[in-house]
Amino acid sequence: AAGGGPRVAAALAPASAALGDVSLAEALAAEEARHPSALLAAAVGAAVGVVALGRGGGGGGRCAASAMLALGRRRVRRMGILAVVLLAAVAGVATFAALSAVHSASSFVLRVGLGRRPAASPTAAAASPSRLTPSLGGPAEGRIREASAATQAAAFGFGAEAPEAEAEEKADWWRTPKATPSESRWDLWPALPIAPFDRRVTMMREVIPGEMWTFEQKQGILYVHVPIRMTVYRMQSRRGLFVYAPVAPTDELVAMLRELEERHGEVAYIVLPTVAVEHKYFVGPFARAFRKAEVWVCPGQFSVPVQLPLVLLGFPGGERLRILPLAGAGGWEPPEDWAREGIEYRILGPIGKDVANGAFAEVAFYLRRLKTMLVTDLLVSVPTEIPAIIAEDPRALVFHARDGPTSAIETSPEAMSRGWRRIALFALFFQSSAIDAQPVADAVRDAFASQAKDLGWGGLLPWTFVKQWESSFASLRGPLGMGGLVVAPILSELILNRYVTSDVWPFVEDISRSWWDMERVIPAHFEGPVSARASDVRDAFRRAFGEPPGPLQGLGRIFGPWPGPRPKLEDLSYLRNASDFLAGLGIINPAELTTY
Secondary structure, three states: OHHHHHHHHHHHOOHHHOOOOHHHHHHHHHHHOOOHHHHHHHHHHHHHHHHHHHOOOOOHHHHHHHHHHHHHHOOHHHHHHHHHHHHHHHHHHHHHHOHHHHHHHHHHHHHHHHOOOOOOOHHHHHOOHHHEEOOOOOOOOOOOOOOOHHHHHHHOOOOOOOOHHHHHHOOOHHHOOOOOOHHHEOOOHHHOOOEOOOEOOOEEEEEEOOOEEEEEEEEEEOOEEEEEEEEEEEOOOOOOEEEEOOOOOOHHHHHHHHHHHHHHOOEEEEEEOEOOHHHHOOHHHHHHHOOOOEEEEOOOOOOOOOOOOHHHHOOOOHHHEEEOOOOOOOOOOOOHHHHHHOEEEEEEEEEOOOOOOOOEEEEEEEEHHHOEEEOOOOEEOOOOOOOHHHHOOOHHHHHHHOOOOOOOOOOOHHHHHHHHHHHHHHHHHOOOOOEEEOOHHHHHHHHHHOOOHHHOHHHOOOEEEOOOOHHHHHHHHOHHHOOOOEEOHHHHHHOHHHOHHHHHHHHHHHHHHHOOOOOEEEOOEOOOOEEOOHHHHHHHHHHHHOOOOOOOHHHHHHHOOOOOOOOOHHHHHHHHHHHHHHHHOOOOOOOOOOOO
């Protein structure tokens, strides 16, 4: 808007004081018709209209739709190519900076323009058994049915059991992207345009019958897709549900939760346990779907390039929104329900060079009655088996099953498993010792010769896998492939190793003492739940950061932590180089120690 002249500036000036005024949205939309550069004002008008609607303004949705549609249909031909390009660049920055505005505006444009789909009924959701995954034990409640990665594989025609004629008929299934079921569509994907974009199939798993459930979707970029998991706990001291780390509230997911609400009470609490945008941007829409729930968020929330109030980032306003208090910091008191229920939490952070404008923070919760710890990104356990939510649309597995850009397409179970293991390496290390990156010219040449152009990216696969690549995955499984918890390498190398003494070890030692009777951990990514004790959590951090400071440090060094997953040093080199580069620029603090 700064380049739009005094007229645009004057139009935008009262925006902050009149967010509930629908007439302002109308005025901003009309201003666009008289001034080409006021297209930006029209975008702000859309945001204002959305906020007005959220606060009860009856015309807000119409204003949002008309203002946003104006961006695409007016005066573009008069502006010239250069102006269009510049506007596109500014719009990209504006999208990132005003996340909630894009959330809401894109949602209303799509819903007003295409018509609001009715919410999927419980019966409709039940009709798709591929959405539902097995419980750990005991009878499944209601219609929660069993499926597995093998079932998914057979359903998509790459299982060994498929009849020969059927296999031949499905030989080219990978060439065509799967259609998005209407109940699984996520209209707000433009707010954070990462895969699988609008296709957010949900799989529900009953972890403890009648007590706790997980809901998995997937998320990623460049076919590096991993599960993203929400956990729901049934409260015992009162009727109601406790939701940790919400995922996309599609019609399918909402229908699943409505069924749980009928049996166990309404969603009472929604917890955002991180500052990470890939988790944060679901919370506003989720809270609007469950309007009676209190929303508790991790401290240290921020936006870039301008720090905005949480309400302008899509979160609900008023008494519904609360910040989880740091120990001894005052502020809101946690609900009394949590104390009666045995719901406890510990906060790591906020930590960072500038905690006001880009900190890391995460909140671990403990459900004492179920002896279960919930974490988001800190800890992961990498499974050997393909997660069912990834096998649901296996094109990403095919993409990464290739040894190089000109390799033949394989869709056997072995190839799919190979694709999953390679996805895990990319997700955790970005670039590991398992690959040889190609020069740009060679990558472009091989893309033209690729047999996999129908998988997308023009056939581009700018690397080849080395012969010993499997040793990198084996290191993530630990000795004898037993599995276990590992501190996420991206965090251990770029963030946590700067605050080991001041923040990480106090946090780890606290949860190890306080939650000594722990039996399982449920991370938000990769495998979950994971059978683990408090000592297993502590050992994962000992493998990453060495022994905690204290009188027994020397003794700990002699005996060491229990063997478990430990990344190869060669696989950490890319992240360590990035760490040194960012520290050299002064963007992050220097590392306190060398990990592993």
